[in-house]
Amino acid sequence: MAATLLEARCVAPFVVRVRFSDGMEGEASLEPCLFDWDSSRVPDLTPELREWLRSPEHFATVRLDADAGTLAWGDARPFNPSVVYWRVERYRVPVTVRTQEGTVLESLLLGGRREVWTPGLTVGSAPTSTVVVDRPGVAPHHVRVRVGGGHHPCYVVEVVEGTTTAGGTTSSTPGETWRVPARQPLLLELADCIVEIC
Structure with missing residues (x-):
């Protein structure tokens, strides 16, 4: 080598x-x-x-x-x-932010699986968020996502502030969490955009 x-x-x-x-x-x-x-x-x-x-x-x-x-x-x-x-x-975590109509606003390639999922990632308008979505209606730290589930991997979605929809569940209650199976990319609906996490 x-x-x-x-x-x-x-x-x-x-x-x-x-x-x-x-x-x-x-x-x-x-x-x-x-x-x-x-x-x-x-x-x-x-x-x-x-x-x-x-x-x-x-x-x-x-x-x-x-x-x-x-x-x-x-x-x-x-x-x-x-x-x-x-x-x-060499695995990385791809993230795409797009409008409800499908216009891509940003494509990101985050660090590797453990680097991203060990601390979890935050999505929001604040520059300190892992995925920054600077759009009207997106709170500074809108939602937090982790991976869990062991043999049945899932995304654990937690509302921090604002209204979030994922896996057919919508919530605006801070601290509320729910699980979405990780069989496919996670789609988070925040205000007028969709954040897709693979």
């Missing part, structure tokens, strides 16, 4: 968003290395370090060691860059 690791940051427990010099970019889950793999597959990961990294708080202290070209925790560099490279999942 000739690519060099250029960026790294923790985005979820045991998941690092990385970017390599050859354009490879995405989320690398190192959870299997810490919990499932035989120690011979990651020879520089000592039993003590493996146990320490199993704490999400400790794992989150990851940094890029540019000189060594790999991930580091303090003085430890337990993962060969090629292990990180082949763990990269």
Whole structure:
């Protein structure tokens, strides 16, 4: 592997968003290395370090060691860059905002699954929202969406402020939540627009 690791940051427990010099970019889950793999597959990961990294708080202290070209925790560099490279999942979360008539207002490509769904995403007119919809009738933090359901994945939709319709349910009660099966993209109706999350 000739690519060099250029960026790294923790985005979820045991998941690092990385970017390599050859354009490879995405989320690398190192959870299997810490919990499932035989120690011979990651020879520089000592039993003590493996146990320490199993704490999400400790794992989150990851940094890029540019000189060594790999991930580091303090003085430890337990993962060969090629292990990180082949763990990269390139999946992104596409979002389309359009009018009720179908005119596309914006298309976004958010971070990877864990980066987006671990904290959940917010949709609203405030610049601090994950998806900003600057339209009349859209509240600053209109709705919050998470993913849940285990074996039956679903979107968990929570009204923050404003009126939202999703999966045939409409609510304007702050704090009210409901589940929409994740078999297809989620369509959120806010004021005069639709936000489609895949």
